[in-house]
Amino acid sequence: MSSAVEPRGWTKAMLHANGWMVYLFFYAPILLLVIFSFSASRNVGTWGGWTLDWYREFGDNQSARNALSDSLKVAVFSTVVSVVLGTMAALSLERFTFRGKQVFDALLYLPIIIPDVTMAVMMLLFFSQFFDVINMVFGLNMRKGFNSIVASHIAFSISFVSVVVRARLAGMDNKMEEAALDLYATRWKAFRHVTLPQISPGIAGGALLAMTLSLDDVVITQFVAGPGWTTLPVYVFGLIRKGVTPLINAISVVMLIASMTLVVLSLVLERARGGTGTQ
Amino acid sequence: MTMVDESVKDVGVEATPEFEAAAIRQESQRGFLLALPSYAYLVLFFVVPLVIVVVYSFATRNQFGGTDLSGWNIDSYAKLGEPIVRAILFRSVWLALITTVICLMIGYPFAYFLATRSQRIRNVMLVFVMIPFWTNFLVRNYAWRVILGNDGPFTKTTEFLGLGEHELLFSQTAVVLGLVYGFLPFMILPLYASIERIDTGLLEASRDLYANGWQSFRRVLLPLSTPGVIAGSILCFVPSLGAYVTPEILGGAKTTLLGSYIVTQFLTARNWPLGASLSFVLMAIMLSATLVYFRKGGQTL
Numbered sequence: 001m002s003s004a005v006e007p008r009g010w011t012k013a014m015l016h017a018n019g020w021m022v023y024l025f026f027y028a029p030i031l032l033l034v035i036f037s038f039s040a041s042r043n044v045g046t047w048g049g050w051t052l053d054w055y056r057e058f059g060d061n062q063s064a065r066n067a068l069s070d071s072l073k074v075a076v077f078s079t080v081v082s083v084v085l086g087t088m089a090a091l092s093l094e095r096f097t098f099r100g101k102q103v104f105d106a107l108l109y110l111p112i113i114i115p116d117v118t119m120a121v122m123m124l125l126f127f128s129q130f131f132d133v134i135n136m137v138f139g140l141n142m143r144k145g146f147n148s149i150v151a152s153h154i155a156f157s158i159s160f161v162s163v164v165v166r167a168r169l170a171g172m173d174n175k176m177e178e179a180a181l182d183l184y185a186t187r188w189k190a191f192r193h194v195t196l197p198q199i200s201p202g203i204a205g206g207a208l209l210a211m212t213l214s215l216d217d218v219v220i221t222q223f224v225a226g227p228g229w230t231t232l233p234v235y236v237f238g239l240i241r242k243g244v245t246p247l248i249n250a251i252s253v254v255m256l257i258a259s260m261t262l263v264v265l266s267l268v269l270e271r272a273r274g275g276t277g278t279q
Numbered sequence: 280m281t282m283v284d285e286s287v288k289d290v291g292v293e294a295t296p297e298f299e300a301a302a303i304r305q306e307s308q309r310g311f312l313l314a315l316p317s318y319a320y321l322v323l324f325f326v327v328p329l330v331i332v333v334v335y336s337f338a339t340r341n342q343f344g345g346t347d348l349s350g351w352n353i354d355s356y357a358k359l360g361e362p363i364v365r366a367i368l369f370r371s372v373w374l375a376l377i378t379t380v381i382c383l384m385i386g387y388p389f390a391y392f393l394a395t396r397s398q399r400i401r402n403v404m405l406v407f408v409m410i411p412f413w414t415n416f417l418v419r420n421y422a423w424r425v426i427l428g429n430d431g432p433f434t435k436t437t438e439f440l441g442l443g444e445h446e447l448l449f450s451q452t453a454v455v456l457g458l459v460y461g462f463l464p465f466m467i468l469p470l471y472a473s474i475e476r477i478d479t480g481l482l483e484a485s486r487d488l489y490a491n492g493w494q495s496f497r498r499v500l501l502p503l504s505t506p507g508v509i510a511g512s513i514l515c516f517v518p519s520l521g522a523y524v525t526p527e528i529l530g531g532a533k534t535t536l537l538g539s540y541i542v543t544q545f546l547t548a549r550n551w552p553l554g555a556s557l558s559f560v561l562m563a564i565m566l567s568a569t570l571v572y573f574r575k576g577g578q579t580l
Contacts, residue, residue: 045431096310115521126328
């Protein structure tokens with residue numbers, strides 16, 4: 001904006017102050033949490049000298065480690081499935097017309113805007129019926145656990161992946177695909193050699209988003225987790241409700257680092273996308 | 280190419296050469312097959328669960344804490360009028376409203392500040408807004424638990440400043456603080472998107488015509504950024520209303536909110552019909568808010 005409308009005097013000072021305060025507000029709590037995770041004091045919010053004890057305790061804690069590995073398994077599995085399904089959905093919506101397309105489009109938006117708690121309730125009620133039916137029909141003994149957690153995560157991740165991939169597809173020229181088809185490439189070859197390389201940053205972005213959402217979710221997972229299966233956030237949430245301990249500080253920081261890594265990766269991707277995308 | 284299109288439109292499907300119609304049908308089939316896996320998945324794992332919630336909301340809770348699906352009634356919706364439930368509904372709406380207003384008051388000047396920076400500084404600043412937006416929500420709430428907790432940095436600071444001992448944790452203030460912390464980026468990003476698009480010439484023109492700073496904000500900037508205000512407010516209000524994690528971590532027994540109350544109905548009170556009807560109401564609020572958003576010509580982030 002030009003200097004003619006640039007606020008002056010008090011307004012300017014207030015705007016600057018507000019800007020710095022917002023960043024302080026965003027980052028101070030995170031920074032303090034990281035610092036206190038190295039504090040030797042048993043009280044989570046007081047400083048008692050440097051230590052790595054709580055991280056060591058995390059390493060020695062079998063149930064925390066199990067929750068971590070469960071979390072990673074769930075995240076990887078649900079990400080892979082939702083990336084494939086979400087990309088297919090994005091392609092169908094951006095490149096084809098078919099009957100029921102509008103209904104499908106609307107349906108894809110629902111999991112994004114529905115409140116967590118409502119989705120959690122939906123999944124709880126659904127799986128309490130679904131497994132009964134499946135077990136009765138196929139004579140199995142399926143229970144809530146890995147299956148139900150992964151199925152729920154996929155149900156909300158497909159939508160997010162498809163939104164990200166669609167944004168990429170929409171900004172892309174389909175003349176190249178048409179040229180490939182004119183030059184006798186099969187549909188699959190045109191997709192494999194022309195479309196896919198161009199949308200891959202979008203797919204990667206969608207995958208990172210799906211993984212972040214899966215690793216972050218507490219409410220829905222808590223409702224569909226079963227005996228022997230909890231993810232790390234649900235485990236931590238349970239610990240917090242029992243009472244805060246320095247161990248939670250350490251686990252929280254590990255989770256923080258994981259999600260920060262994913263953000264940085266996706267921002268780097270965004271940069272790469274901006275560099276190669278149209279304009 | 281255009282000739283073919285016109286012939287399809289004018290002459291109709293019957294008269295088109297057969298291969299043309301077949302090709303169109305095949306394309307449409309391809310599209311449908313591509314959509315089918317995710318379509319079917321969402322029907323099974325989203326639409327069916329949604330229907331089940333609706334069915335449960337009309338069911339009856341029996342004395343064993345189970346649910347009788349026979350004999351539909353609207354008892355659980357009638358329960359929404361009971362004092363306890365009504366108090367929780369009001370409190371949730373109230374806190375969500377306060378959260379939204381605070382986010383708007385902090386977020387608007389911030390978004391304006393952001394939009395008036397140079398391109399390079401703006402990009403860096405945006406990245407630092409995006410990071411908390413993506414960072415684990417549970418951990419960010421927990422950080423406040425540590426700060427506000429017993430003998431934590433907050434109490435230390437108020438003592439140091441001579442304000443005496445303040446206990447914020449487990450209060451409504453703490454919940455609002457956590458909600459603002461969680462949803463402020465949801466307010467800033469759409470506001471920034473809509474302020475950034477405004478033609479600055481209009482602001483200059485208003486100043487040239489002797490409007491003072493307040494007048495040009497009130498008459499030019501604010502009306503032009505209304506879509507961003509609406510979008511940001513909805514994005515803050517709706518998740519605040521259904522918040523569960525924040526009130527559980529930062530709130531106390533006296534500050535039960537809608538989200539926690541719904542969860543309680545399923546995990547401890549075992550009144551599934553009531554929980555189902557409440558979550559359905561929550562979803563209805565969300566859907567109407569989204570409709571308002573699209574009516575006002577908003578767009579997704």
